[in-house]
Amino acid sequence: MQQYTWLTAVLTTHTHEDFLQCLTLHSEKDKPISNIIYTPSNSSYSSALNSYVRNTRFSTPSTPKPRVIVTPLGVSQIQETLYCAQKHRIQVRVRSGGHDYEGLSFVSPEPFVILDMINLRNISIDVENNTAWVQSGATLGELYYWIANKSRTLGFPAGVCQTIGVGGHFSGGGYGTLLRKYGLAADNVLDAHLIDVKGRFLDRKSMGEDLFWAIRGGGGASFGVIVSWKIKLVPVPANVTVFRVRKDLEQNATKILHRWQLVVVKTVFDPTNFFRNEQSIPPLSF
Numbered sequence: 001m002q003q004y005t006w007l008t009a010v011l012t013t014h015t016h017e018d019f020l021q022c023l024t025l026h027s028e029k030d031k032p033i034s035n036i037i038y039t040p041s042n043s044s045y046s047s048a049l050n051s052y053v054r055n056t057r058f059s060t061p062s063t064p065k066p067r068v069i070v071t072p073l074g075v076s077q078i079q080e081t082l083y084c085a086q087k088h089r090i091q092v093r094v095r096s097g098g099h100d101y102e103g104l105s106f107v108s109p110e111p112f113v114i115l116d117m118i119n120l121r122n123i124s125i126d127v128e129n130n131t132a133w134v135q136s137g138a139t140l141g142e143l144y145y146w147i148a149n150k151s152r153t154l155g156f157p158a159g160v161c162q163t164i165g166v167g168g169h170f171s172g173g174g175y176g177t178l179l180r181k182y183g184l185a186a187d188n189v190l191d192a193h194l195i196d197v198k199g200r201f202l203d204r205k206s207m208g209e210d211l212f213w214a215i216r217g218g219g220g221a222s223f224g225v226i227v228s229w230k231i232k233l234v235p236v237p238a239n240v241t242v243f244r245v246r247k248d249l250e251q252n253a254t255k256i257l258h259r260w261q262l263v264v265v266k267t268v269f270d271p272t273n274f275f276r277n278e279q280s281i282p283p284l285s286f
């Protein structure tokens with residue numbers, strides 16, 4: 001244990017400078033890293049760190065802070081970051097939307113670097129084939145916006161909070177209002193681009209079905225950095241009616257919930273059947 005403490009202390013004083021030097025050495029000449037690096041001495045460091053800390057319990061003065069924040073613009077800069085972090089034994093935390101309940105994407109007890117996907121948020125929609133490629137740094141809101149922008153009758157089954165990042169959400173499962181009909185976000189992933197711990201750039205074919213299965217629910221950061229996802233878009237009605245009925249227990253809330261349970265199972269497989277079978281649902285008096 002004593003040896004571990006000593007080692008940590010040495011790493012704390014040296015690694016982040018070595019890490020930065022390594023990144024400078026290995027970065028491509030036409031892609032200087034100075035524009036994508038934030039350190040505590042940089043005036044934009046705090047805003048780079050806190051703008052994607054979605055749980056303010058992890059934003060106190062005593063919360064451990066990253067030595068460096070790297071905001072890659074492409075695959076090669078992710079590979080360089082992983083290489084240099086391993087070489088200088090500094091931990092990497094991957095962050096997309098920063099909604100992790102435990103702050104795992106931006107807090108660590110060890111000296112660490114945040115690999116922030118904020119610049120990797122490209123979304124490309126293929127309406128003809130009902131598919132899209134979305135980079136991990138995009139938010140669900142951005143994804144929904146661009147799908148709706150291209151088609152009124154396509155959607156994607158994922159969460160309800162629009163600021164969630166695609167990277168953490170898809171790799172953790174992702175449930176939302178279309179769950180009953182179309183399953184989780186992860187169920188509708190067709191392919192993915194991942195960089196593994198050795199810096200290899202893999203797609204579904206080259207990573208194999210086991211790893212592809214694991215990153216759809218097993219937590220992405222356990223397996224690598226997921227750069228982008230190919231997703232299947234699902235048919236939705238062009239018009240949706242949303243309404244809210246507020247009832248408490250004295251106003252029959254229990255009966256309403258009971259009736260809802262009878263209704264909802266009929267919307268799972270075939271919504272048209274629901275209307276045909278509506279007669280079989282016992283009437284409810286308010």
Ligand SMILES: Cc1cc2nc3c(=O)[nH]c(=O)nc-3n(C[C@H](O)[C@H](O)[C@H](O)COP(=O)(O)OP(=O)(O)OC[C@H]3O[C@@H](n4cnc5c(N)ncnc54)[C@H](O)[C@@H]3O)c2cc1C
Pocket residue numbers: 054093094095096097098099100101104105117136158159160161163164165166167168169171172173174175176219220221222224225226227
């Ligand atoms: C306000 C709020 C509302 C929510 N609503 C819903 C909801 O409606 N439905 C639902 O299913 N969930 C919901 N969640 C949970 C949310 O989906 C998860 O917390 C999800 O992991 C957040 O993803 P993120 O990218 O925003 O978070 P991050 O904190 O960036 O990442 C979460 C985890 O994934 C890892 N990770 C992130 N990006 C990558 C990447 N590119 N490659 C590899 N690993 C990566 C991180 O290291 C971390 O371990 C909600 C959470 C909050 C705080």
